Amino acid sequence: NRKFNYAAIGVLLLLTGGSTFSFFKARQNAHMLAEKNKTIKEQQLRSDTLLLNILPTLVADELKKQGRTKARYFEDVGVLFADFVGFSKIAEVLSPQQLVSELDTCFQKFDEIIAKHGLEKIKTIGDAYMCAGGLPDGGGSQLIDIVSAAKEMQTWLRQWNQEREKIGLPRFDARIGIHRGPVVAGVVGSKKFAFDIWGDTVNIAARVEQAGEGGRINVSGEVYQNIKEAYPCHYRGKIAAKNKGEIDMYYVE
Structure with a gap:
């Protein structure tokens, strides 16, 4: 019984550790994704601002939509x-x-x-x-x-x-x-x-x-x-x- 309990505890620790690792890994991935999306939005904003500096708004919108x-x-x-x-x-x-x-x-x-x-x-x-x-x-x-x-x-x-x-x-x-x-x-x-x-x-x-x-x-x-x-x-x-x-x-x- 004692051996069985030790084995059960070991399995439980492994599962708990794996879940904890997966949780923190998921959070890390979500943070990295959020940072990438933020960078993309910032780059898009810079591109839009640059475009609006050389083209009227309506013309710039048409160019972005239709090329x-x-x-x-x-x-x-x-x-x-x-x-x-x-x-x-x-x-x-x-x-x-x-x-x-x-x-x-x-x-x-x-x-x-x-x-x-x-x-x-x-x-x-x-x-x-x-x-x-x-x-x-x-x-x-x-x-x-x-x-x-x-x-x-x-x-x-x-x-x-x-x-x-x-x-x-x-x-x-x-x-x-x-x-x-x-x-x-x-x-x-x-x-x-x-x-x-x-x-x-x-x-x-x-x-x-x-x-x-x-x-x-x-x-x-x-x-x-x-x-x-x-x-x-x-x-x-x-x-x-x-x-x-x-x-x-x-x-x-």
């Missing part, structure tokens, strides 16, 4: 171009690193301003900055929002330039031009995605910007008709635009 996106036609989009007067001369004064740093300071501030007004950044090309209203949901050209953002950009630049002049740094005076009309919008490329817009509206907006002056906001007649109740403007007359004939242009006061 591609369709170009879309928008009837009424406001387009803003901005670039800096005498940029080549500024580049002669500043080192390449300092020049890029200064541009980054400007464009980060522009990004902040247009985000506040619900606008969509399209791209930067050298010292040129481009954004649009009415994308990607086609809710209208948002001209009041665009002009408000443009005025805020110019106000910030004036203040920033005052500080720069105190320490002998060159000014960054921006021409800003705004036009409205139809565009086609979509994603180009399969490796490095780029959301862009095309159409005569884009070309005219660029011409309106080029016909302006540093520190001013130049708008087309189409824009003026929709903002005149909100913002006083000065009629400049019909201004010749390269390959576009003469365009009615106004300075926003």
Whole structure:
């Protein structure tokens, strides 16, 4: 009987030890699985954030679900171009690193301003900055929002330039031009995605910007008709635009 009891106790200890080991092993596996899932979610969040930094939300969602996106036609989009007067001369004064740093300071501030007004950044090309209203949901050209953002950009630049002049740094005076009309919008490329817009509206907006002056906001007649109740403007007359004939242009006061 005593031998039997010892044997029973031994078996019981083995079973208990095995169950305990299995329990802790299961907990360890569950913890490892939870950590892996957490890592995957964090990586997915980083990927989504990066995608949303280069694509509008609706376009990014379509790309994730379908692996591609369709170009879309928008009837009424406001387009803003901005670039800096005498940029080549500024580049002669500043080192390449300092020049890029200064541009980054400007464009980060522009990004902040247009985000506040619900606008969509399209791209930067050298010292040129481009954004649009009415994308990607086609809710209208948002001209009041665009002009408000443009005025805020110019106000910030004036203040920033005052500080720069105190320490002998060159000014960054921006021409800003705004036009409205139809565009086609979509994603180009399969490796490095780029959301862009095309159409005569884009070309005219660029011409309106080029016909302006540093520190001013130049708008087309189409824009003026929709903002005149909100913002006083000065009629400049019909201004010749390269390959576009003469365009009615106004300075926003």
